[in-house]
Amino acid sequence: MNPTEQFEAERPRLVRIAAGVLDDRAEGEDMVQQAWLRFDAVDARIENIPAWLTVVTTRLCLDRLRSRVPEPTATVPETGTGTIPDPAEGVVEAAAVGVALQVVLRALSPSERVAFILHDTFGIDFRTIAAVLTVSPEAARKLASRARGRISSLAPDGTPADWEVVDAFLAASRGGSFARLVHLLAPEVVVRADADAIAAGTPARLEGRDAVAAMFDGAATTAFPVFVEGRPGAAWFHRGKARVAFDFTTTGGVVSAITFRASPDVLGSLVRRVAADRR
Secondary structure, three states, X not given: OOHHHHHHHHHHHHHHHHHHHHOOHHHHHHHHHHHHHHHHHOOOOOOOHHHHHXXXXXXXXXXXXXXXXXXXXXXXXXXXXXXXXXXXXXXXXXXXXXXHHHHHHOOOOHHHHHHHHHHHHOOOOHHHHHHHHOOOHXXXXXXXXXXXXXXHHHOOOOOOXXXXXXXXXXXXXXXXXXXXXXHOEEXXXXXXXXXXXXXXXXXXEEEOHHHHHHHHOOOOOOEEEEEEOOEEEEEEEEOOEEEEEXXXXXXXXXXXXXXXXXXXXXXXOOEEOOOHHHO
């Protein structure tokens, strides 16, 4: 592939990263476009184009965050002896975090936010994160750990209601916030569909939160909140008529399954409701 083709192959991934860090898809796309201009101006050969683009795009996002919120004067220690057990590991999967993530992210410093989003949402290694932040890998690890600790203390106590999870998921989908979608999904989430929904064009099955988040990323703009057989869900409407219902199963405050349903009896029984983000 030529350089332009290589960049375009990476663009969707870069947009998700930038939108996740900034929690703004339009702004994320702008950062990726700036990364393209820098990539296009490079004369030297780049050994690892995906890694180079990840670092450049995220540094641009970091600069944007720092222009809004300066870094605190305290720094993360650069030295350490081995890996210190992180008491906050796993806490970020707790139910309330996904629902509150947009608010919680604003409480983190730019470096904490970048370290947390890159590692805990996108699984990027600490060596790459260190290159973005110009710190050691150990310091990058500590920044992510500190972010987890702050998130666990700032997230609301208790497990959110099903409707809160569903409405937060719909808001994240409409806003193109891949990071929030990921944290609202169980790792083993499954999407299924009935025969009528498959005939209408929905996928028969998807597994894993990355695949499900990618499918819903920016895709629920025409989905509206409904009750599906009494459960909070959503439906895709076309010309005022429900075409496909999204039947959510939530477990422990995250989405564990979504079933696309389009049989006439299900669509005929839907009841419209008002979502929390539209009240």
